[in-house]
Amino acid sequence: MSVAGRIEQRLLRSEAARNYLLISPTMTVLVFALAAPLALMIMYSFWRESGLVLDTNPTLAQYAVATTRAIYRVLFLRSLAIASLVTLTTVVLGYPMAYFLAFRVKRGKFIWLLLLSIPFWTSYLLRVFAWKIILGYEGLINSGLLRLGLVSQPLDFLLYNATSVVIALTHSYAAFTILPIYVSLEKIDPALLEAAADLGDSAFQRFLRIVLPLSLPGVIAAAVLTFVPVLGDYVTPTLVGGSDGLMIANMIQVQFGRANNWPLGAALAVSSMALVAVLIILFVQAAQLAAAKIR
Amino acid sequence: MHRACLAIAAIVLGALALPFFATPRLIRAQAASTGTPTLFQWEDYTDPPFLAEYRKTYGEAPKTAIFGDEDEAFAKMRAGFKPDVMGPCYYEYPRWQEAGLLQPIDITKLRNWSKISPTLRNLPGISAGPGKAWFVPLYWGNTSVTYRTDLAPEYVGHESWNILFDPKYKGRIAVLEGVDDTVPFVAHMIGVDPYNMSPADWQKVQAKLRALVKQLRFVASDDTSLAQGLASGELVAAMSWRVTYTTLKAEGKRVAYMNPPGGVFTYVCGLVMHKDARNYDKALALIDSSISDQGADYMIKKSGDSPANGFQLAKEPDAVFQSLGIPRDMDAFLKSGIFQRRLKNKDQIVNAWTEIRAGL
Numbered sequence: 001m002s003v004a005g006r007i008e009q010r011l012l013r014s015e016a017a018r019n020y021l022l023i024s025p026t027m028t029v030l031v032f033a034l035a036a037p038l039a040l041m042i043m044y045s046f047w048r049e050s051g052l053v054l055d056t057n058p059t060l061a062q063y064a065v066a067t068t069r070a071i072y073r074v075l076f077l078r079s080l081a082i083a084s085l086v087t088l089t090t091v092v093l094g095y096p097m098a099y100f101l102a103f104r105v106k107r108g109k110f111i112w113l114l115l116l117s118i119p120f121w122t123s124y125l126l127r128v129f130a131w132k133i134i135l136g137y138e139g140l141i142n143s144g145l146l147r148l149g150l151v152s153q154p155l156d157f158l159l160y161n162a163t164s165v166v167i168a169l170t171h172s173y174a175a176f177t178i179l180p181i182y183v184s185l186e187k188i189d190p191a192l193l194e195a196a197a198d199l200g201d202s203a204f205q206r207f208l209r210i211v212l213p214l215s216l217p218g219v220i221a222a223a224v225l226t227f228v229p230v231l232g233d234y235v236t237p238t239l240v241g242g243s244d245g246l247m248i249a250n251m252i253q254v255q256f257g258r259a260n261n262w263p264l265g266a267a268l269a270v271s272s273m274a275l276v277a278v279l280i281i282l283f284v285q286a287a288q289l290a291a292a293k294i295r
Numbered sequence: 296m297h298r299a300c301l302a303i304a305a306i307v308l309g310a311l312a313l314p315f316f317a318t319p320r321l322i323r324a325q326a327a328s329t330g331t332p333t334l335f336q337w338e339d340y341t342d343p344p345f346l347a348e349y350r351k352t353y354g355e356a357p358k359t360a361i362f363g364d365e366d367e368a369f370a371k372m373r374a375g376f377k378p379d380v381m382g383p384c385y386y387e388y389p390r391w392q393e394a395g396l397l398q399p400i401d402i403t404k405l406r407n408w409s410k411i412s413p414t415l416r417n418l419p420g421i422s423a424g425p426g427k428a429w430f431v432p433l434y435w436g437n438t439s440v441t442y443r444t445d446l447a448p449e450y451v452g453h454e455s456w457n458i459l460f461d462p463k464y465k466g467r468i469a470v471l472e473g474v475d476d477t478v479p480f481v482a483h484m485i486g487v488d489p490y491n492m493s494p495a496d497w498q499k500v501q502a503k504l505r506a507l508v509k510q511l512r513f514v515a516s517d518d519t520s521l522a523q524g525l526a527s528g529e530l531v532a533a534m535s536w537r538v539t540y541t542t543l544k545a546e547g548k549r550v551a552y553m554n555p556p557g558g559v560f561t562y563v564c565g566l567v568m569h570k571d572a573r574n575y576d577k578a579l580a581l582i583d584s585s586i587s588d589q590g591a592d593y594m595i596k597k598s599g600d601s602p603a604n605g606f607q608l609a610k611e612p613d614a615v616f617q618s619l620g621i622p623r624d625m626d627a628f629l630k631s632g633i634f635q636r637r638l639k640n641k642d643q644i645v646n647a648w649t650e651i652r653a654g655l
Contacts, residue, residue: 050642051642052373052393052394071650071653074653074654075653136527136529137524137527137528137529138527138528138529154529156466156512156529160512160513242511242512242513243508243511243513243514243652243653243654244654246652246653246654250653251649251653254645254646254649257366257367257370258366258474258645258649259642259645259646259649260366260642261642261646
């Protein structure tokens with residue numbers, strides 16, 4: 001047999017090689033579409049740009065600016081606060097919905113899930129615009145209150161601040177929260193609950209000692225799935241945020257666009273990513289510790 | 296059997312996908328051979344009336360592409376997009392010229408050049424030598440304050456941009472997002488020349504901008520939100536382009552556009568030619584077509600900006616001038632205003648304005 005034939009035979013026999021061959025198309029796409037641009041962005045964060053000239057001498061100047069200028073600190077903190085609030089609200093509001101779907105709905109679960117996902121069939125942008133119409137000066141809430149005679153002037157604190165950003169984001173990311181929690185609640189064996197009832201646990205105790213700990217993986221997944229994209233959102237703050245609601249991603253967008261300073265934008269982006277990574281790791285560890293304690 | 300089905304499915308999908316890969320290459324090949332120019336413009340300015348003369352001359356339709364803001368357009372061209380004729384504004388095109396993207400336009404070959412208002416033809420810096428220009432003016436508009444005359448009656452007859460800083464209207468003011476509009480505006484209010492600012496001047500302007508942000512309800516990137524705000528009464532006054540005023544006036548709202556003693560700002564937008572234009576004569580024809588009488592007529596009726604082609608504007612009746620809010624003598628009016636031109640240290644200004652907007 002030829003050399004090529006022998007190599008081919010050995011390759012096909014090795015399971016690891018076969019597995020790599022199987023995922024190689026996907027890996028190629030991921031490397032070129034995800035890893036390479038990320039690496040390029042990290043490289044950009046060590047460069048400098050002024051006007052039209054890119055200075056590729058490595059420097060930490062951009063990170064110095066990203067960490068020392070007050071505006072970025074303020075925006076990082078504000079983004080963290082908004083993202084945490086949105087995550088908390090979506091999880092707290094989404095959990096009962098998921099619980100209802102998992103335990104109370106007996107037939108037609110698929111229809112319920114479909115109905116739940118209908119808002120997400122429309123464009124994200126249109127959903128945020130819809131909130132502008134609801135919260136606006138001549139919007140749904142204000143017109144209603146005026147018509148009912150409850151106020152004499154339209155309320156102007158509903159829109160163009162951090163609160164409206166939180167409201168719009170909570171609505172936009174609701175499905176990302178409900179579905180993971182629903183999936184993990186679905187997996188709970190009803191026999192466990194029956195056994196607990198037989199052994200004397202009340203409904204509340206059953207929830208606290210069986211349902212909650214077993215659904216924690218789903219809650220953690222939901223929290224992470226909501227926190228990370230919300231932190232990086234820049235469309236919602238632009239549309240409904242006003243001056244109070246601007247978030248860190250708006251600054252990153254300005255650096256890549258109008259301000260024409262890609263290295264600083266890259267440094268801000270990489271810093272955001274690092275910050276989020278650290279927070280997520282801490283959160284997951286804390287949640288798992290809490291779960292162990294409950295058991 | 297199973298394998299045959301898979302094979303057929305693969306062939307069908309491949310056949311369906313093939314046109315997507317083949318067509319761009321075919322189009323590019325075709326374009327390269329005939330040199331059909333691409334017009335890269337703001338929305339509204341790629342509409343048929345601007346292309347009519349070109350179609351008549353060459354019997355083909357030019358290709359068009361739209362940009363939403365000039366930074367996006369600049370980034371796109373630096374990344375390799377090569378249109379033939381582009382439509383930046385007077386304060387923006389010097390950056391494109393410095394990046395080496397432009398070539399001079401032979402104005403002696405433009406039939407409609409002489410129809411453009413003399414003031415605009417002689418804008419500082421657009422000449423590239425005798426018979427050549429970097430920039431051909433296409434339309435102009437103003438940046439001033441639109442305000443509700445019924446909600447702020449004390450300013451009728453006493454027009455002043457200080458309405459934006461009036462504590463009575465705190466939270467009911469809006470301004471435009473672009474630094475080319477807002478920063479010169481505010482600088483002019485405190486007597487600073489925005490195009491020649493010393494560091495001390497710039498500090499004063501920043502302080503004034505901070506005071507302005509406290510008054511704002513929001514910062515708008517387009518005039519639709521300003522028009523809606525003024526129409527509903529959410530806003531009492533907004534720093535806006537003239538087109539906001541004409542839109543509201545046409546709907547019968549009680550608004551006025553300020554013409555204060557200091558003069559208003561004028562922005563001029565026009566056409567430039569890419570240095571790698573495929574066919575120089577066709578690109579010239581495209582420019583000629585945009586500044587033609589047909590284009591000017593369409594502009595007056597549709598977009599609310601005023602055409603640089605004064606020839607066509609002069610033919611319009613008085614009613615049109617009243618609805619636009621400009622006097623018959625376009626040249627004198629343009630001379631009395633301040634042209635918005637390129638800001639020095641624009642990147643630094645953009646950074647500072649973004650920080651001030653975020654509340655710092």
